[in-house]
Amino acid sequence: MRRTTIIAAAASLVLLPACTEQSEPSPMPTSEDALTTATEEPEDVAVTSEPVETEEETSEPAAEGPPEMPAEAEEQTEAGAEAFVLHYIDLINFTGRFPQVGLLEDLSGDDCASCLNHEESVVYAVENGDYLAGDTFIPGEVQSLFMDDSSRISVAVEQPGQHYLREGEPIGRELESEQATLVFRTTWAEGWQIEEITIEQ
Amino acid sequence: MNPTSHILPILLGAVGWLAGGTEPPPCGGFDCEHGGGGAEVGLTKSEVEHKAEEWPEGSSEESPDSWFEYVAVIDCRPPNTPTQPRLEICGFAVNFCEEFVPDSSGPRSWIYRRTVDASGPTSDWTEVAPTCFTDVVPARSGEPAQELTEAMIIEQFHRTQFALPQTVMEPPGNRTLVNLPVYFELAWPEGGFEPQEVDVTTLIGHEVRIRPTLVGATYVTGDGTVIGPTTSLGGPYPGGDITHEYLSAAEVSPYISVEYGGEVSVDGGEWSAIPSTVTIDGPATPLEVLTSTNRLYSNDR
Numbered sequence: 051m052r053r054t055t056i057i058a059a060a061a062s063l064v065l066l067p068a069c070t071e072q073s074e075p076s077p078m079p080t081s082e083d084a085l086t087t088a089t090e091e092p093e094d095v096a097v098t099s100e101p102v103e104t105e106e107e108t109s110e111p112a113a114e115g116p117p118e119m120p121a122e123a124e125e126q127t128e129a130g131a132e133a134f135v136l137h138y139i140d141l142i143n144f145t146g147r148f149p150q151v152g153l154l155e156d157l158s159g160d161d162c163a164s165c166l167n168h169e170e171s172v173v174y175a176v177e178n179g180d181y182l183a184g185d186t187f188i189p190g191e192v193q194s195l196f197m198d199d200s201s202r203i204s205v206a207v208e209q210p211g212q213h214y215l216r217e218g219e220p221i222g223r224e225l226e227s228e229q230a231t232l233v234f235r236t237t238w239a240e241g242w243q244i245e246e247i248t249i250e251q
Numbered sequence: 252m253n254p255t256s257h258i259l260p261i262l263l264g265a266v267g268w269l270a271g272g273t274e275p276p277p278c279g280g281f282d283c284e285h286g287g288g289g290a291e292v293g294l295t296k297s298e299v300e301h302k303a304e305e306w307p308e309g310s311s312e313e314s315p316d317s318w319f320e321y322v323a324v325i326d327c328r329p330p331n332t333p334t335q336p337r338l339e340i341c342g343f344a345v346n347f348c349e350e351f352v353p354d355s356s357g358p359r360s361w362i363y364r365r366t367v368d369a370s371g372p373t374s375d376w377t378e379v380a381p382t383c384f385t386d387v388v389p390a391r392s393g394e395p396a397q398e399l400t401e402a403m404i405i406e407q408f409h410r411t412q413f414a415l416p417q418t419v420m421e422p423p424g425n426r427t428l429v430n431l432p433v434y435f436e437l438a439w440p441e442g443g444f445e446p447q448e449v450d451v452t453t454l455i456g457h458e459v460r461i462r463p464t465l466v467g468a469t470y471v472t473g474d475g476t477v478i479g480p481t482t483s484l485g486g487p488y489p490g491g492d493i494t495h496e497y498l499s500a501a502e503v504s505p506y507i508s509v510e511y512g513g514e515v516s517v518d519g520g521e522w523s524a525i526p527s528t529v530t531i532d533g534p535a536t537p538l539e540v541l542t543s544t545n546r547l548y549s550n551d552r
Contacts, residue, residue, distance in 0.1 A: 146279075164287030171277040186280050195294075197301050202294070204380075209280045225280045232284060233291045248291035249284040 116144050116153050126238050128196035134242040135203040135234045136189060142168055143185040149175035157244060159237070164247035180214045180221065187232075201242075203234045204250070292351045293359065293381035300396070302379070303389035307366050310392075317368040318392035322376070323360035323385045333363045333376035337458045340519035348383035355383035358519060362388055385518065386457065397455045399517060404454070405527045408461055408513045411450050414443030416468065416507040416533035421488045426539045429500060433538070435470050435478075435493040436485040437507050446511070458518050466510040466528055470495075473503030473538065480510060497540040504535035 117140040123133035134157075141153050149172050158165035175181060190206035211227030213220035231250040236242045278286050302321060310317045324331050327341035340358055348357030362379040365372050382388070387396045420427075421434040439445040446465040451458065467480030472495045485493035497503070513525040 162288070164284045167278050167283035167287045171279055171283060174277045180276075195298055195301065197297065202298055207281075214279070223276050223279065228281055230281055230284075231291070232281075246288040247284050248288040249281060250291045251281075 116141060116148075116150065124241060126198070126242075128194050128201065131196060131201035131236055131242060132192055132194050132203055134236065135205060135244075136192070138234070138244060139187050139189050139205065139207075142187060145172045145175075146182040146186040147184070149181055151176055157242075159243050159245050162244050162246050165244055175214075179216050180223070181216075182212055182225070183215060184210055184212050186225065198238075200235065200237045200245075203236065205232050205234065206230075207232050290351075291381075292347075293383055294362070295382075296355070296384040296387055298380075299362070299382050299384045299387050300389070302362070302364075303391075303393060303395040306392050312393050315393060317366055317373065319364050320367050320372070320391045321379075321389055322363050323382070323388040324363055325385075326359040326361055326381060328361070333365075336360075337453075340458075345519060352383035356386040356518065357383050358385060359383050360385040360388070367391070390455070399454055399457045399459075401526070404459065404461075404515050404517075405525060407452060407454060407459060408515070408525050408527055409529055411461055411463065411511075411513070411529075412443050413463060413509075413511055413529065413531045414439050414445040414448075415531060416509045418470075418505055418507050418533060418536045419487075420505070420536065420538065421491075425537055426541060427497065429498060429540055429542045430496050432488075432494040432496050433472075434486065434488045434491040435472075435495065435505070435507070436487060436491060437468050437470075437509070437533075460516040461525070462514045462516075462522065464512040464514060466512045469508040469510075471506050471508060472497075473505040473535075474498075474501060474540075499540070500542045501540045503538050503540060505538055506535040507533045509533070 117137065119137050120133050122130055123137045124130065125133075138154070138157055141157070144150075145153055145168075151169075151173055154165065154169050154172065186209065188208040188210065190208065192206075193204045195202040207230055209225055209228045209230070212225055214223040214225075215221065228251075233248045233250060235245045235247075237245050277283075302319070304312075305319060306312065306315070307317045307319060322333050322336050324333055324336040325338075325340055326344045326347070327339040330338045332338075344358035344360070347359045348355050359381060360383075361381050363376040364379050365376045366374040386399070389396045417438040417440055419436040419438045421436075422431070427433050444450045444461075444463050446463050448463065450461045450463075452461070453459065465482060467482060468484065469477060469479035469481075470485070470493050471477055474497055476495060478493055478495065481493070483492055485491045509531050511529045511531060513527070513529075514522045515525050516522045
């Protein structure tokens with residue numbers, strides 16, 4: 051105890067401001083006083099770098115997590131079927147921008163040809179480094195027909211025109227700007243599954 | 252619209268990439284549906300039938316304050332509308348279902364729906380969806396579509412307003428002589444449906460066309476003689492093949508009785524025979540059979 055006290059006293063002596071030139075100690079800084087000295091902003095500021103590009107056309111994709119299935123999409127209700135379909139569209143959009151295999155597969159039946167096409171598109175994108183800057187589908191009005199163990203969910207969809215990108219640069223592939231209605235047929239088996247997706251134009 | 256119309260751009264893109272020696276790109280966006288599930292061909296049979304279980308908000312089967320009415324409008328629009336759903340049955344509507352939904356009744360129709368309560372319709376007709384299962388479109392909430400049966404068709408056949416066969420005779424004037432051949436001819440009037448004239452009706456939402464056929468005509472001369480049944484319509488002197496000589500003076504009432512068969516076509520489908528007949532008696536035509544007496548007179552009487 052005594053040894054610790056001596057050391058603390060010595061430390062405090064070292065830290066005390068010099069008193070050789072002032073007869074009185076400096077006032078303690080208040081909370082309003084800056085602890086660092088503020089300097090005036092210079093009038094001429096040399097631009098040393100361009101601002102970070104925010105245009106989606108050319109930016110590299112940032113890593114983001116996939117959208118999680120909302121709790122409602124796991125309910126055997128009309129609203130649940132709608133939520134499930136919209137979640138599937140969200141995943142198509144996500145895997146278009148941030149290609150990642152394995153997100154779509156568990157949500158569809160083995161015979162869903164449209165679903166398989168979307169999955170293969172993701173595989174190709176991963177293998178070749180292709181991606182989209184924007185969403186593939188923009189969903190609109192939803193109409194549903196619910197029959198307890200199955201549903202027919204039709205979604206008005208806009209497909210914005212855009213190029214596929216690779217390393218930030220457009221490549222030859224592109225999506226045409228189009229509008230259509232996608233018709234999702236789902237079945238319930240301890241959760242919703244997409245049986246098929248057809249298109250009305 | 253041709254459901255396969257978007258395949259060609261995909262194939263052309265694949266060919267282009269193949270020419271470059273790399274793996275052809277897969278589909279993207281809507282092309283994945285075009286090359287996958289394809290074009291939407293309409294509601295399935297169970298989806299159509301389920302429409303009978305739908306009720307307007309606030310209403311239910313237990314408390315049917317309002318309900319939906321449905322109509323299947325043959326997809327030949329224009330001219331077909333919800334108020335005239337079967338004005339035309341076009342080749343497109345028939346062929347579409349035969350090609351893309353071969354197990355359906357067809358023809359392709361658009362289901363329309365409106366809301367109705369005790370005071371009448373409370374909304375306009377609005378499109379619901381297309382279907383090839385036109386025969387199961389319900390009439391309204393809570394009332395599944397009835398199946399059109401043969402019994403219904405036969406009953407409708409019996410209700411047909413058949414043409415009454417008219418008796419035309421020669422000599423004219425409703426008078427003849429004993430032992431003078433009377434020529435009979437069957438004439439069809441303006442009113443009523445004669446053989447080959449189609450009667451169009453609607454049974455539980457189905458267009459039913461009934462076309463009478465002539466099974467046979469029986470000429471009842473009125474003096475106990477019956478000629479027929481025959482398919483001959485007779486004819487005037489001298490070529491008509493239905494003739495009769497009355498043997499004694501009398502006032503008779505000949506008439507013609509026709510046995511009708513029929514053929515039926517449902518919703519524009521093929522014609523098929525109706526397993527039933529109807530016998531219709533025409534009106535009697537009064538005929539006075541006279542005798543003639545020959546007398547000789549001398550010039551000096």
